[in-house]
Amino acid sequence: MSPALPPALPPARTPGAYSVALVCLGNICRSPMADVVLAQRVDDAGLAARVTVASSGTGGWHVGQPMDLRAASSLLAEGYDPSPHRARQFDAGWLERHDLVLAMDSQNLADIGGRSERVRLYRDFDPVPVGDDGPDREVPDPYYGGDAGFEEVLAMVERTSVALVAALQRDPALAPGPR
Incomplete structure (x- = not known):
């Protein structure tokens, strides 16, 4: 089965600039891992x-705290720098400030108002095809599990970040070079 084409990116609110927000529950595992990886891929x-690229959580329990140590360790092992991250809480203003808001799971999606042109599941952009017995479109929460869950999430965010960057590169208004 060949990979499905990811959905088109919604248009930028500001010509020549694009903002992606990533949302999970507490902003200490999934969305910050995706934030770090996507930001690095964008830079590369x-x-x-x-x-x-920015991330937040729908709950405020961890606001101001660094990333979960297991998430940070998974990133460090692959050469990413998780140290700048501090958890933030999602608020409705994020929907107006960002061009694309990507939720990690269906509950996060519901908590931020549901699917729209600008609000989708993060794995809607995952190049792995979904078949009858294939993966769903949620990034599983590794918080209550072991290291393998964080490694699984990292693999998902790395391949999805590659696909997101490819979609951004296809936008001629975002082409690198002088403005």
Whole structure:
């Protein structure tokens, strides 16, 4: 089975700039891992001057705290820097400030108001095809599990970040170079 084409990105609110927000429950595992990986991929692609990445959680329990140590360790093992992350809480203003808001699971999606052109599941952009017995479109929460869950999440966010960056690179308004 060949990979399905990811959905098209919604248009930028500001020409020449694009903002992606990632949302999970507490902003200490899934969305910050995706934030770190996507931001690094954006930078590697020469898009950092035009594309911003942010993450938040629907709950406020961890606001101001660093990433979960297991999430940070998974990132460090693959050469990413998780140290700048501090948990933030999602608020309705995020829907207006970002061009694309990606929830990690269906509950997060419901908590932020449901699917729309600008609000989707993160794994809607995952290049792994969904078949009758294939993966669903949720990023599983590894918080109550072991290290293997964090490694699984990292694999998902790495391949999905590659697909998101490819979609951003196809937008001629975001092409690297002088503005």
